[in-house]
Amino acid sequence: MRSLSPSCYRNIALLPAIVVALSSCHGDSSTNPPPDNTDATSIASVTVSPSTLTLHVGESGTLTATALSATGAVLTGKSFAWSSSNASVATVSSGTVNALAVGSATISASSGGFNATALVTVSAVVGNTQAVFAKISAGTEHTCALTAAGKAYCWGQSTYGALGTGDVVATTTPRAVATALAFTSIEASLSHTCALTATGDAYCWGRNIKGELGDGTTTQRNAPVPVSGGIKFASITTSEEGSFSCGLTGSGAAYCWGSNIGNLGDGTTTQRTTPTPVAGGLSFTTIGAGADHTCGLSAGRLYCWGQYSSIGDTGSVNRLVPFPIAPSLSFASLLVRGHGGCAMTSGNVAYCWGSIVAPGGTNTGTPTASTGQTYIALGLTDRFSCGIVSSGTMYCSGLNDFGQLGDGTVGTRTTAAPVKGSITFASVTASGWHACGLTPTGAAYCWGDNGFGEVGNGVNTQGSTWTPQPVKSP
Numbered sequence: 001m002r003s004l005s006p007s008c009y010r011n012i013a014l015l016p017a018i019v020v021a022l023s024s025c026h027g028d029s030s031t032n033p034p035p036d037n038t039d040a041t042s043i044a045s046v047t048v049s050p051s052t053l054t055l056h057v058g059e060s061g062t063l064t065a066t067a068l069s070a071t072g073a074v075l076t077g078k079s080f081a082w083s084s085s086n087a088s089v090a091t092v093s094s095g096t097v098n099a100l101a102v103g104s105a106t107i108s109a110s111s112g113g114f115n116a117t118a119l120v121t122v123s124a125v126v127g128n129t130q131a132v133f134a135k136i137s138a139g140t141e142h143t144c145a146l147t148a149a150g151k152a153y154c155w156g157q158s159t160y161g162a163l164g165t166g167d168v169v170a171t172t173t174p175r176a177v178a179t180a181l182a183f184t185s186i187e188a189s190l191s192h193t194c195a196l197t198a199t200g201d202a203y204c205w206g207r208n209i210k211g212e213l214g215d216g217t218t219t220q221r222n223a224p225v226p227v228s229g230g231i232k233f234a235s236i237t238t239s240e241e242g243s244f245s246c247g248l249t250g251s252g253a254a255y256c257w258g259s260n261i262g263n264l265g266d267g268t269t270t271q272r273t274t275p276t277p278v279a280g281g282l283s284f285t286t287i288g289a290g291a292d293h294t295c296g297l298s299a300g301r302l303y304c305w306g307q308y309s310s311i312g313d314t315g316s317v318n319r320l321v322p323f324p325i326a327p328s329l330s331f332a333s334l335l336v337r338g339h340g341g342c343a344m345t346s347g348n349v350a351y352c353w354g355s356i357v358a359p360g361g362t363n364t365g366t367p368t369a370s371t372g373q374t375y376i377a378l379g380l381t382d383r384f385s386c387g388i389v390s391s392g393t394m395y396c397s398g399l400n401d402f403g404q405l406g407d408g409t410v411g412t413r414t415t416a417a418p419v420k421g422s423i424t425f426a427s428v429t430a431s432g433w434h435a436c437g438l439t440p441t442g443a444a445y446c447w448g449d450n451g452f453g454e455v456g457n458g459v460n461t462q463g464s465t466w467t468p469q470p471v472k473s474p
Helices: 006-026
Strands: 045-049 052-056 060-062 064-068 081-084 090-093 096-099 103-111 114-123 135-138 142-146 152-156 171-176 183-188 192-197 202-206 221-226 233-238 244-249 254-258 272-277 286-289 293-298 301-306 319-325 333-337 340-344 350-354 377-380 384-388 394-398 413-418 427-431 434-438 444-448
Touching (some): 045 103, 045 114, 052 060, 052 096, 081 090, 135 183, 142 183, 142 192, 183 233, 192 233, 293 319, 293 333, 333 377
Parallel strands (some): 052 114, 135 427, 377 427
Antiparallel strands (some): 081 103, 103 114, 152 171, 183 192, 192 202, 293 301, 301 319, 377 384, 384 394, 394 413, 427 434
């Protein structure tokens, strides 16, 4: 074995002193721990439970956020900011999640710079096969539609029998109207509904306090009854938010019945319980009934009668017979609702009047051309309007207190904005505080006020219908 030199022994002898010196410089973690500067009330992490939540459209659920200290202790009294990654699918407020449409959304809760999330998955209402209709009409608190075969269905409020189901029971899904008749058109109103058969026979049902059903009585009818007189109609219209109805024959002769402040156009203010000819001998191509007035097109010219403030007249007296409005203009189509209306030229320029909300969120007393989007179809009320552009996109504007603009909010819009969902629409109808539309294949959607089930998605909750909801299949 090789022996160590004396100098090596001297170096080895120094090692214990070096180790002791190093220990003295760095300290011993077991006996001298670093100071703990963590505040026991400070948030070190946030959790959200449950981490996943599954809801059906229209349902609500609760998420709970918890703040934890560095030691894992629950910290009470902390506030959280909640948000949704997809507010068109699910919204959140103070941990309460409202399911609006099929899809998924990440719900976040944050506090003290820390954040946690939960995944919310929204599916369709159980058994909710979407309804397919050929025509749809929104009343103030109910909705009616026709299948391609002419079968009539209604849903929503039925206090006065407006659903025609034989009773006065409200429903949140389409119910068959109590008749074996097949209809070609249907019009829902404030509290009554009318429809036409292929042979031009008119039937009405619902409230009849002013004779608006035209059956010669003022008796409420919970199922369809024929309009008196045996007149064959080519089209029929019901008063939106009023109590009268009108129809056109194949030759363009106009008849009206029900309440009357001049809106029946017969030269009087006498209430009529059966169809009464509109005076003047004009031949109309289309006719529309508002809350207290009526308008029609004859040879492209606009004529209105009834409440002066609703007909675009500059006068101050009600018109008891058809009166020319904006005679220098020629129109191709007409939509009368609430306390006004819009007439469209052949180039789809809409001239609107009265207190209805014209496309773009404005209203004017006399016919004024709307600016902005060019629409191929309109839905109008005194509170909001919706229109379809050539691509099939739906835009809405006006008041939005019940989500009737379909954009996922309840904020008023003075300029039109697209409804949520990227849905292509072929038709639109609006009344009261809700709207409905059909796609080119007939798939039915409704949105807005749903206090009586008028959206038709199987529930009658508010807040879950701020975006287009599939109408449940009958």
